[in-house]
Amino acid sequence: MNEGTVIDRRGAIVGAGAVAAGAMLGGAAAATPGLHAIAATKGRAFGTCLSWSPKGADAGSLANPRYAALATRDCGIAVPENALKWQALRPSPAAYDFARFDAILRDAERAGMRMRGHTLLWHYDRWFPKWLVDHDFGKAPAREAARILTQHIRTVCARYAGRIYSYDVVNEAVDPADGSLRSTALSRAMGGAEAVLDLAFRTAREAAPKAELVYNDYMSWEAGNEKHRDGVLRLLAGFRTRGVPVDALGVQSHIGVFAPTDSIERLVATLSPDWRAFLDRVVGMGYRLVVTEFDVRDRGLPADIAVRDAGVAAFAKGYLDLMLSYPQLRDVLCWGMTDRYSWLRGFEPRPDGLPTRGAPYDASFRAKPIHAAMHAALAR
Numbered sequence: 001m002n003e004g005t006v007i008d009r010r011g012a013i014v015g016a017g018a019v020a021a022g023a024m025l026g027g028a029a030a031a032t033p034g035l036h037a038i039a040a041t042k043g044r045a046f047g048t049c050l051s052w053s054p055k056g057a058d059a060g061s062l063a064n065p066r067y068a069a070l071a072t073r074d075c076g077i078a079v080p081e082n083a084l085k086w087q088a089l090r091p092s093p094a095a096y097d098f099a100r101f102d103a104i105l106r107d108a109e110r111a112g113m114r115m116r117g118h119t120l121l122w123h124y125d126r127w128f129p130k131w132l133v134d135h136d137f138g139k140a141p142a143r144e145a146a147r148i149l150t151q152h153i154r155t156v157c158a159r160y161a162g163r164i165y166s167y168d169v170v171n172e173a174v175d176p177a178d179g180s181l182r183s184t185a186l187s188r189a190m191g192g193a194e195a196v197l198d199l200a201f202r203t204a205r206e207a208a209p210k211a212e213l214v215y216n217d218y219m220s221w222e223a224g225n226e227k228h229r230d231g232v233l234r235l236l237a238g239f240r241t242r243g244v245p246v247d248a249l250g251v252q253s254h255i256g257v258f259a260p261t262d263s264i265e266r267l268v269a270t271l272s273p274d275w276r277a278f279l280d281r282v283v284g285m286g287y288r289l290v291v292t293e294f295d296v297r298d299r300g301l302p303a304d305i306a307v308r309d310a311g312v313a314a315f316a317k318g319y320l321d322l323m324l325s326y327p328q329l330r331d332v333l334c335w336g337m338t339d340r341y342s343w344l345r346g347f348e349p350r351p352d353g354l355p356t357r358g359a360p361y362d363a364s365f366r367a368k369p370i371h372a373a374m375h376a377a378l379a380r
């Protein structure tokens with residue numbers, strides 16, 4: 001039984017949980033069987049995002065043998081980190097460039113992984129191709145916007161028919177600042193964001209009738225996320241009212257320890273009631289759950305690697321134990337298997353400038369205590 005991971009003010013672990021104890025022994029061996037295999041014993045699946053790279057490149061790609069070794073031992077499902085986004089697929093209004101995602105999908109299928117599609121529409125001008133933001137929607141803007149959106153979704157779904165079992169149809173459409181729906185070139189042309197999002201899901205259902213259709217967002221459990229959570233709940237309720245085909249909420253799960261804490265377990269216990277209340281509302285509307293982009297930011301934890309890894313492992317365990325208590329949750333994906341290629345390296349650097357350690361493996365492809373924590377959570 002973990003007596004809990006307590007970190008004192010000097011940053012030393014004063015009460016190391018069993019999981020954390022691994023960190024004290026100078027590093028953890030990767031728990032066997034792999035994460036997907038243990039998830040599968042509970043009818044679940046585990047995976048990660050994948051990048052594209054040239055053969056043998058030092059990248060988070062299956063074309064990199066070192067990364068492929070991690071991914072194939074731990075992952076039975078996968079999702080493209082960037083290759084299926086509009087910015088990657090659509091260099092111009094008339095062109096589609098599928099080469100990179102084709103390669104990712106080919107390699108993933110050869111490795112026996114099922115593929116998620118991320119994302120048919122990231123409803124945010126910042127992530128639209130520039131030509132779309134600047135597009136002249138002409139005299140019938142709503143019809144032109146619908147043409148562009150439906151053509152994109154139909155083209156992607158037709159090309160990968162039967163090979164993508166779940167789509168993030170819409171990503172991050174809610175503005176976390178106030179819970180409103182973002183305004184974009186498409187929504188301005190169609191007279192409102194709901195019309196765009198509804199059309200995206202209806203088109204995806206028609207074009208990929210067997211695929212799970214997911215709304216994906218990064219709302220979180222910390223204080224300060226209330227408006228984001230409420231905005232997502234309003235969106236999900238509206239989908240139900242309007243009869244829009246949405247099957248699941250994608251909970252990105254980019255969680256983090258953002259401030260010094262003397263007890264990880266107490267931090268988890270503090271955050272859980274509001275988060276359970278949110279998740280209960282979501283599943284109460286009949287939605288399933290997907291953990292789509294799990295990783296742990298560690299800027300509130302001390303620089304010391306053993307202490308930091310123990311705190312990250314304990315926080316990951318507490319979060320995943322809560323999420324996995326929902327039978328509506330089946331698929332769990334992390335957003336990269338190693339710190340070496342994690343997006344966290346560039347995003348929100350720690351005050352001390354040390355690289356974040358929020359992935360299951362470190363930059364030298366060694367399993368960390370978080371790997372054992374994820375294994376233990378998936379095995380429960």
Ligand code: G3I
Nearest residue numbers: 081082085087118127171172218252293335342343344347
């Ligand atoms: O591939 C180009 C390269 O050719 C070019 O030289 C280089 C410099 O401009 O950019 C490269 O594209 C970058 C791409 O990552 C691949 O590395 C984009 O600029 C960069 O914006 C993109 O960042 C990605 C980000 O989404 C925006 O798409 C991150 O890798 C990716 O981890 C992150 O993932 C998002 C999810 O899609 C949604 N949820 C949040 C999550 C984290 O932000």
